[in-house]
Amino acid sequence: MAMISNQMNLFCEIHFIFRENSIILKDGHLPEERIMRRCLELSAASDWFAEIEYNYSAIMLEKDEPNPAGCTDIPLREFFYRTSKDHKIANFGSLAARAMGLLNFRKNKRFCAKCGTQLVDDECFTARTCPTCKTVFFPQLEPAMIVLVSKGDDYLLARHAQRNTDVYTCLAGFIEIGETAEQAVKRENYEETGIKVKNIRYVASQAWPFPDQLMLAFRAEYESGEIKIQEDEIKEAAWFNKKDLPKIPGPGSVAYNLITGVFG
Numbered sequence: 573m574a575m576i577s578n579q580m581n582l583f584c585e586i587h588f589i590f591r592e593n594s595i596i597l598k599d600g601h602l603p604e605e606r607i608m609r610r611c612l613e614l615s616a617a618s619d620w621f622a623e624i625e626y627n628y629s630a631i632m633l634e635k636d637e638p639n640p641a642g643c644t645d646i647p648l649r650e651f652f653y654r655t656s657k658d659h660k661i662a663n664f665g666s667l668a669a670r671a672m673g674l675l676n677f678r679k680n681k682r683f684c685a686k687c688g689t690q691l692v693d694d695e696c697f698t699a700r701t702c703p704t705c706k707t708v709f710f711p712q713l714e715p716a717m718i719v720l721v722s723k724g725d726d727y728l729l730a731r732h733a734q735r736n737t738d739v740y741t742c743l744a745g746f747i748e749i750g751e752t753a754e755q756a757v758k759r760e761n762y763e764e765t766g767i768k769v770k771n772i773r774y775v776a777s778q779a780w781p782f783p784d785q786l787m788l789a790f791r792a793e794y795e796s797g798e799i800k801i802q803e804d805e806i807k808e809a810a811w812f813n814k815k816d817l818p819k820i821p822g823p824g825s826v827a828y829n830l831i832t833g834v835f836g
């Protein structure tokens with residue numbers, strides 16, 4: 573399948589309009605095609621494309637562009653959460669994650685890494701191709717892990733030093749070259765909190781297209797150590813009883829699903 577971005581005649585029935593990490597809704601539904609076309613006519617979008625085989629088109633509004641008339645926006649992670657409960661948008665979560673991930677891919681993969689030529693959409697694949705040296709660049713996922721560590725009825729949660737500093741969340745990080753996911757769980761947890769873990773158990777995975785991650789979610793148990801935080805990454809880490817939790821990330825996030833047992 574190929575991404576198409578050079579024609580207005582789309583023949584798609586599903587329309588995603590994003591702005592940064594939010595998605596635009598009209599009366600709780602995905603917007604109609606006329607709203608998307610209006611955005612394009614007004615040059616309000618920084619990019620758009622369609623995947624005919626998936627029957628959707630997607631556009632990214634400019635950062636400071638207002639919502640189209642009559643529309644509202646919600647964080648995409650909240651949209652993921654709602655798709656499991658709200659019939660108006662049911663089953664669109666994965667497709668929205670794909671659309672957002674591909675918009676990010678298009679934004680970040682603009683020039684050939686071998687010869688510097690500007691890339692174009694591939695005619696056969698969901699990919700970008702160099703018209704000069706013919707190298708094809710496919711979207712790449714970055715595997716990351718997130719882990720909920722427990723000690724009896726307590727969970728180990730941390731506040732980050734740089735972002736979302738008011739919520740307590742699970743430890744998370746990228747899986748490094750040469751590592752297994754389980755090794756990354758042990759390393760990140762020890763580096764950031766000084767706690768060693770055991771009985772690591774894979775729970776679920778979730779697409780996290782901010783910009784291109786696949787989050788692998790784990791549970792683990794306390795093995796040894798006292799909390800000693802890595803101060804440039806973590807502001808505070810502590811054990812919390814699972815019946816008396818602090819403020820945690822919002823519904824739809826991988827951490828929320830882990831902490832509240834949505835993943836099981």
Ligand SMILES: [Zn+2]
Nearest residue numbers: 684687702705
């Ligand atoms: Zn090239």
